[in-house]
């Protein structure tokens with residue numbers, strides 16, 4: 022009997038072969054490090070997305086050639102939970118894409134809070150801006166267009182919550198820019214730290230997987246912080262300052 026949360030139920034019935042189903046799930050934001058069945062099960066037992074997030078996800082999955090970059094429902098809800106529990110004043114996101122994760126991170130902003138999100142691709146920034154304008158948080162969202170490494174030093178806030186989700190070779194640099202500006206109970210969440218499982222290869226061959234592994238090592242050795250690597254989606258590294 023077919024498991025109700027197997028790869029089959031997560032795919033349109035027209036996709037008959039396993040390879041077609043895997044490629045469908047990859048495009049639909051399911052990096053294969055987590056089994057597609059487990060991902061489908063997790064999605065079905067995660068609270069549904071708000072209407073605007075559904076709209077962004079639908080648009081991205083049908084119209085964007087890099088739809089797999091979208092955080093998606095499970096990770097998005099996790100970001101939203103952290104934000105609503107923490108009630109941050111200042112949130113930083115590196116890698117806006119079409120705006121999905123930014124709106125999740127904005128969920129818990131305090132009334133005077135600000136979310137700063139950075140995107141280098143004009144086209145994606147325009148898409149995100151359009152969706153932000155439909156959100157009740159629009160007045161609290163500051164979208165910066167350009168290279169994150171140059172923009173971060175121009176922002177003088179103490180960050181309560183940071184989501185790092187851009188070019189993987191930049192992670193160590195972003196981390197070093199952010200740690201001195203992390204608030205006392207601030208949290209950094211770094212995405213794709215399993216890099217589709219490629220960080221576990223020996224030797225690691227891909228440029229991005231190498232950069233991510235170097236980042237994971239860098240954080241592990243840093244006496245200023247401590248971290249937990251969560252196997253959500255493509256891996257999320259949650260980092261905070263060490264208690265003094």
Ligand SMILES: C[S@@+](CC[C@H](N)C(=O)[O-])C[C@H]1O[C@@H](n2cnc3c(N)ncnc32)[C@H](O)[C@@H]1O
Pocket residue numbers: 090091092093115116117118119120121122123139140141142145167168169170186187188191
């Ligand atoms: C994985 S996507 C972000 C996905 C988004 N956080 C979400 O969950 O929907 C990465 C984004 O980072 C942007 N990006 C890559 N390098 C960048 C850089 N150096 N500065 C700013 N944005 C960058 C890319 O254009 C892309 O839109």
